[in-house]
Amino acid sequence: MDLYGVSVRGLLVALIGFALTRFTVTLAATETTREFLFTGLIPLVVGLSLTAFGVVLAVGTYDELLLQKTLRWCLLGTGSMSILVVVTVVGVEPDVLTDPTVVREQTYLSNFLIGGSVGGALTGLYAARAARQRETLTQQTNRLVVLNRLLRDKVINSAMAIKGHADVLQDGLNDDSVDVVGRQADSIVQVIENVKYLSETADTDDISLGPVDVGNCVESELDTLESLNSDVDCSFDGPDEPVEVRANSQLAEVFRHLFENAVEYSDADTPRLAVSIEASRTTATVHVRDNGPGLSDEQQALLERGEIAEYDDPTTGFGMNIVRLLVEGFDGRIETSVDEDGTTVSVQLPRVAGDALEEGRRPRRRACRRQRLLLPSRSDWLRG
Known part of the structure; x- marks a missing residue:
């Protein structure tokens, strides 16, 4: 989800950090320097760090799964901590909903919101990594199953054809059988090469x-x-x-x-x-x-x-x-x-x-010509 080349999800993370940091800035205006250094400096730094992190996500090139998980958990952490803060404030000061002075006195609790949002963002990063690992393992497992079926199907079919025409050749030379044996042998070699390529693409770092x-x-x-x-x-x-x-x-x-x-x-x-x-x-x-x-x-x-x-x-x-x-x-x-x-x-x-x-680092452009992947002779795209 992009807006003028900027990731909206990353931008929302940055806005959450910026909005919560404003509460900490309010602390700096209402408390002494000493009180602020002990109670507000660390939350201020953490909140600004979350804002900077969101900006990096917004302008950088990152996986959509990572952006989705990070924003989702950041919102969840902020929302959960907000509920806890409201319940705590109402429990301690029942007049908080009608007296603005009481609200200002409880501003320090906003620091917990920063902690919730940062904790949620970090949880999102971990969740995205775990989800990607699970997805990779599933893909690799399915890949092995498909390649096994492809290899078994094509090689067995070709081997059976070779065996049948070999029996024909025992009774005498037959040009058609010789051609079939040669084509099927080439087919087996081609399929093995294709299976090798597809198995190597299981890890994009190896291709x-x-x-x-x-x-x-x-x-x-x-x-x-x-x-x-x-x-x-x-x-x-x-x-x-x-x-x-x-x-x-x-x-x-x-x-x-x-x-x-x-x-x-x-x-x-x-x-x-x-x-x-x-x-x-x-x-x-x-x-x-x-x-x-x-x-x-x-x-x-x-x-x-x-x-x-x-x-x-x-x-x-x-x-x-x-x-x-x-x-x-x-x-x-x-x-x-x-x-x-x-x-x-x-x-x-x-x-x-x-x-x-960048200039001097541009990799060589690949030609879009391929070696045709040889598949089994049965219909590959049969519709139900």
């Missing part, structure tokens, strides 16, 4: 990522789609200036699967595909809109949260899993929306950090 112009990537895949499907109606709406995200050449594979799925399973006379790019300070979101029958609830859960069935489910296929695994490798997110007119799949990717684009 090479750099700036990729997502607009060029999307346009290239749309051009390829239109060249292969003359009856498809495609439209693209993107910013004029380059929008660089942190990814690699496999980003094109994400859009290839999304575009091909939208066209292949459209039940309309003329398949329509509307693609747009929405850029913010920290992210770039590619919206892919089709006029098909819509993804099922299971398919949406798979794309958005990585929820996979306990047993193999051909209705989900491997294509959606590949898209999800690649986007996770880029530290991105996927959202879906289904209505009576079709499906919208939104792929949100982190933009390249500003400090990486």
